[in-house]
Amino acid sequence: MYVMTTDQQRSRREPDRVPGAIEALSGIHTVRTFDRTAGDEFQAVLDDVDDVISAVVILAELGGWSIGIGIGDVEQPLPAQTRAGRGQAFERARVAVTDAKRAPYPVSVVGSDDDATTAARTAVRLLYLVVSERSPAGRAAVAQMRRDGTQSEAAARLGITPQAMSQRLRTANWHLEEDTRMLAADLLRSAG
Template identity: 65%
Template sequence: MYVLTIDQRRSRSEPDRVPEALAALAGVTTIRPFDRTAGDELQAVLDDPEAVTEAVGILASDGHWSIGVGIGDVELPLPEQTRAGRGQAFERAREAVNSAKTTRYHVSVVGSGGAADGHAQTALRLLVRTATGRSAAGQEAIREMRLGHSQSEAAATLGITPQAISQRLQAADWHIEEDTRVLATHLLEVAHP
């Protein structure tokens, strides 16, 4: 299993962003949903590495979160509330989020300690780096593409030319982000015991 523990950065000096994050993450497939565990912290249980990558991508795009990914066993049956869960993945997610708070890209992965953990972490950090380094126009273009629109449809929706959407997507590193998502998902799968 994968447990994500997510903590809001600069929560003492900024507004509570948990409701916005919960709304943004509502479409991510989970075993136990994202839930506020305490104060400005969220947690969820997932069994799909693609969903983990999706969640990290969503959170990375706004740059307000430290993200810990714990990989391992959980005690079954899982309780109804995520925050009541126990097991290796929960413990590792706590360790990972604490580590993420001290890193430049604010995401860490803790699993069984093999090389795959580090590789998955590197891929997720690349995803975070790509997502946080783009302009508002680039984020807008990416959002349209994530809705499943073609470049022509996205351009029409945004009221810009097809050439302009292409330029925005290129500047926003859309294609490398998509490749990075595939890589991160694969490495998370490999890191799972």
């Protein structure tokens, strides 16, 4: 199982962004839904690594979050509310989010195999970097590609030429994102 614990950065100086983040993550399949645990923090239990990766991408796009991913067993049966859960994955998610708060790229992974965990952490941080450093134009281009699927259709919807669309996607590292998603997913599977 995967437990994600996410904490809002600069929460004492900024308004509460937890409800908006939980709404942005509402399309992600979870075992226990994203739920506020305390203050400016929320948590979810997931069983599919691709959903974990999608959640990381959404949070990286939003910016301003420290993300901890814990991999391991959880006590069964899971309680109705995420925050009442217990087990290795919950404990590791707590360690991971604390580490993420100190890291240059605020996402961390803690699993059972140290070498595999280090590799997974590096890949997830690379994914975070690729996504979080996009310009607004790059984010718009990527979002349109996710909706339309082809560059020419996405360019038409954005009112730009296919050449401009190609340039925006290249600058936004769109193709690197897809490869990095697959790499991070494979490494997260092995880190448990």
